[in-house]
Amino acid sequence: MMLLTGNDQLPEPAIVLVFRWVWRYRSELAPLYAAAAILGFACWLHASHRQWVALVLVLATVTAAVLVALGGRVLPTLAERLYAVVTVLAAGGWVTAGAVLGPFITPMSQILAAGGLVLAVPWWAHGRRRARVRVERKLEVWPEIAAAVGLAGSQVMSALVDVWGWRARLRLARGQTITDVIAKIPALESGLGTHRGAVRVYPTPDDLANRCELRVLDMDPHADAIPWPGPSVTSITQPIDFGPFEDATPCRVLFLRRHGLAGGATGGGKSGWLNVLMGNLAACEDVVIWGIDLKRGMELGPWAPCIDRLATTPEEARALLADAVAILEARAALLAERRLRVWEPTPDMPALIILIDEYAELVDEAPEAIKDADSVARRGRAVAVNLIAATQRPTQKAMGQGAVRSQMDIRVCFRVRERKDVDLILGQGMLAAGWNAHALNAPGKFLISAAEHDTPRRARAYLLTDQAVANTARWYADYRPPLDPVSAAALGTSTGEGPADPDDGPDWPDPASWRGGGRLADPGALLWAALSIAPEQGVPVADLVAATGRSHRWVNYRLRALAERGQVIQVKRGMWRVASPGSDVP
Helix, strand or coil, rough: CCCCCCCCCCCCHHHHHHHHHHHHHHCCCCCCHHHHHHHHHHHHHHHHHHHHHHHHHHHHHHHHHHHHHHHHHHCHHHHHHHHHEEEEEEHHHHHHHHHHCCCCCHHHHHHHCCCCHHHHHHHCCCCHHHHHHHHHHHHHHHHHHHHHHHHCCCEEEEECCCCCCEEEEECCCCCCCCCHHHHHHHHHHHCCCCCCCCCCEEEEEEEEEEEEEEEEECCCCCCCEEEECCCCCCCCCCCCEEECCCCCCCCCCCCCCCEEEECCCCCCCHHHHHHHHHHHHHCCCCCCEEEEECCCCCCCCHHHCCCCCEEECCCHHHHHHHHHHHHHHHHHHHHHHHHCCCCCCCCCEEEEEEEEEEEHHHHHCCCCHHHHHHHHHHHCCCCCEEEEEEECCCCCCCCCCCCCCCCCCCCEEECCCCHHHHHHHHHCCCCCCCCCHHHCCCCCCEEECCCCCCCCCCCCCCCCCCHHHHHHHHHHHCCCCCHHHHHHHCCCCCCCCCCHCCCCCCCCCCCHHHHCCCCCCCHHHHHHHHHHHHCCCEEEEHHHHHHHHHCCHHHHHHHHHHHHCCEEEEEEECCCEEECCCCCCC
């Protein structure tokens, strides 16, 4: 007699192995199970319930109609809904015929076999079904994977397959946190057999400490550049869309009364991100844009038509930042006088956004301007004077020993060469928390840290071609607002705007005084005088700019105000004259 030792096990009965095999391959065998169920149902109806045949046909028809109308919530594609409708109608029709004629008479059994085989082919070939089966079988051995990577005791609560891959919700063992899972990402990639960089770990929507979401990408949704669809905002009070996250949701960021910092290595995509930002700011009717580009305007130069003031030398940068401080002090005084806490941007009282490309160059070439930049960063929020800086590596020296950087509410990090640069850009401890910007592998991919984005989700900025930049800058150049009177007065200039109400404009002098060669001090009066003597075909905007000595933006803004009052008309694009030639302003 052979005795069993403690390590020996009795062989499993054949029936257990069969049932285990049937359950494991339940997805592949689903068409066979469905055909067997249909056959059994038809036999039951044929034997004792033929009076229900009409009801079966009605139920199949109603089910097909519901799938057509509401199936999109469960079956996302049209092909899936069409397959479901055809299957339901075919099953309902065969059951009806089988119940009346008999399921085994010729040719009913042959039709069932042939039809089942034909309808099984799309099921077997369906990509998302096969992916779901693959994920389920992979997660069946999750306890072994968890033990191997150091997360023993964690459990898979649910899993879902989507277009790009799959995601699973995990319940962590006692004492485990999402930080532990993030630290195990390389080991998880090995245990799950994925590509390097394919695993993401996010908090769950309920934000429980013992829960997390594991996301695995089978393909990179950001593999190809994404063309810019155009401006997503018309006001600085709206969040700007910079591009999609990996789950296709838009990366929207609000810049109202918030400073920003964008950093990353050369070729990481900062310039493309700045183009998206500029394209949206140009479309805002309540923003005045200033820029500093000490590379002689190489980056911001193409947007010059939309930039009210562009500094390309250290001297111009110093003057620009000094004027920004003067503006914020004047606005602060106005708010204190009116007992208001914040500056609410409008087309008449716009926000001021200052973009600085390569901030480190400003520190090296105009170090005395850093004091003013620090002042703007510390005091500019409430008065809507905001600073947005871009640099390759925001070191302590480059960012003024951290004073300016600490004021940046929005941090955007592109690919970096050294892991420690992640903490320089996003903040201390962000690398350890899973913000792995050094793993970004394509231009335009970035991580963003802001009040509305506190998890390390990868996004990719839209791509603007040079032609798109030129077209956008040219299109919005005529619609840029001028500085408000308070800010203009702080700089020792006048906008000629008068009161905010366009119906309460200045008293225009007789245009004849301009014709006689007198030089009028009010730019608004000069504009009216030049329009009054314009011929029938109108006067070009360029001539009006020369006559008033003001910018294109100021002239176009005043022309729009006069046109709304019915005092001037646009003869054709870029050509204007008074509505009634030879008349004075009433």
